[in-house]
Amino acid sequence: MDREGRSQPAGGGTGTADPVDTDPAYAGDRADVETLPLARLAQTPPGTIPVSAGGRPSQAGVAPTPAGAPSTPAGAPLTPAGAPSIPAGAPPAPVGRRLVSSHLARQLGLFTCYLAAGIAVTWPRVTYLAGALPSTRDAAAYVWGFWWVARQVTHLGDPWATTFLAAPVGTQLAYHTLMPLPGLLMTPVTFLFGPSASYNLLSIACPGLLCYAMYRPARLWLPTGFGAIAAGAFFGLSSNLAWRSWYQVNLALGALFLPLTLAAAVRLRRTPGRRQAAVLGLVLGAALLTDQESSVLAAILAGLILIPWLVRPPGPGRPSQPARLRLAAVCAAVAALVASPQIIAMTWQTANGGAWTRPTSCSTTTAGPVLA
Numbered sequence: 001m002d003r004e005g006r007s008q009p010a011g012g013g014t015g016t017a018d019p020v021d022t023d024p025a026y027a028g029d030r031a032d033v034e035t036l037p038l039a040r041l042a043q044t045p046p047g048t049i050p051v052s053a054g055g056r057p058s059q060a061g062v063a064p065t066p067a068g069a070p071s072t073p074a075g076a077p078l079t080p081a082g083a084p085s086i087p088a089g090a091p092p093a094p095v096g097r098r099l100v101s102s103h104l105a106r107q108l109g110l111f112t113c114y115l116a117a118g119i120a121v122t123w124p125r126v127t128y129l130a131g132a133l134p135s136t137r138d139a140a141a142y143v144w145g146f147w148w149v150a151r152q153v154t155h156l157g158d159p160w161a162t163t164f165l166a167a168p169v170g171t172q173l174a175y176h177t178l179m180p181l182p183g184l185l186m187t188p189v190t191f192l193f194g195p196s197a198s199y200n201l202l203s204i205a206c207p208g209l210l211c212y213a214m215y216r217p218a219r220l221w222l223p224t225g226f227g228a229i230a231a232g233a234f235f236g237l238s239s240n241l242a243w244r245s246w247y248q249v250n251l252a253l254g255a256l257f258l259p260l261t262l263a264a265a266v267r268l269r270r271t272p273g274r275r276q277a278a279v280l281g282l283v284l285g286a287a288l289l290t291d292q293e294s295s296v297l298a299a300i301l302a303g304l305i306l307i308p309w310l311v312r313p314p315g316p317g318r319p320s321q322p323a324r325l326r327l328a329a330v331c332a333a334v335a336a337l338v339a340s341p342q343i344i345a346m347t348w349q350t351a352n353g354g355a356w357t358r359p360t361s362c363s364t365t366t367a368g369p370v371l372a
Contacts, residue, residue, distance in 0.1 A: 254294025285338025
């Protein structure tokens with residue numbers, strides 16, 4: 001509340017350079033009956049009892065009673081005509097809850113605008129929800145991946161190996177564009193509407209998600225909300241990421257973790273603690289469960305932010321170097337724990353020689369043999 005904008009000398013007030021708010025029913029932008037007697041007392045000269053014209057004297061700190069009006073008990077708060085009475089001892093209105101609701105409503109509105117802008121830049125992709133797909137082999141691979149992850153999750157099977165490809169021998173999928181985390185999150189959509197709907201829905205929503213993901217770290221530096229909104233739009237609606245949302249959705253979803261890593265690492269530097277370290281580790285682990293290439297970029301970004309902070313000498317307001325190293329260890333442990341299924345699958349596939357292709361297996365092309 002702007003105190004100076006509401007403070008005016010009133011009848012019975014002193015009118016000095018430090019006025020007392022003459023509208024005491026508002027404290028912190030809400031009605032607060034407990035401030036009413038105090039404010040009245042502050043503006044009443046000592047020994048003076050306010051008397052209304054033609055009315056009866058009132059007690060100190062209580063509003064005067066007009067003539068002919070029914071009296072109220074001493075110390076009882078006045079209730080405007082027609083307003084419901086407030087029971088004695090009732091708790092004040094929860095201002096914090098209203099502020100949180102207002103902030104959440106603004107964030108949801110901004111997120112909705114970002115989603116609408118993403119639909120516009122990827123038009124007519126939203127019309128593909130009716131059942132169409134881009135005419136590319138990558139689209140078919142993504143759709144199969146969503147179906148496979150949903151099937152293995154519901155059957156409690158291993159999604160990183162299958163006999164449905166390269167049958168009857170099968171193949172391992174640790175280095176495949178499987179996207180196990182998005183596939184897990186989209187499992188309900190996959191079963192209700194099909195894997196094509198999951199793929200199209202993520203492709204449509206990805207630009208808006210990228211916008212909002214960049215908006216969050218931009219708020220850590222930019223002084224105005226408009227600048228942060230513009231930064232999110234420039235990132236998420238860029239032609240590069242819009243194209244990847246169309247055709248290479250794994251890379252577009254992987255790029256989502258770059259601004260998330262940036263925000264989490266900066267918050268860890270500014271407010272060191274185990275909670276912030278765990279959040280950063282969670283982001284890095286989730287990146288590996290989405291796209292391995294993007295997870296490498298996210299790890300590099302986190303290192304560029306944290307290494308100068310780790311080697312900086314201790315100073316006022318900064319934890320000691322051992323404490324910072326422990327926080328980095330917490331971050332690494334959480335990331336390894338979250339991404340452990342993917343790490344185990346990649347290690348197993350590499351140990352079995354599945355991380356590379358023998359030259360002789362690709363010795364021929366449509367043009368004829370190229371290797372002996």
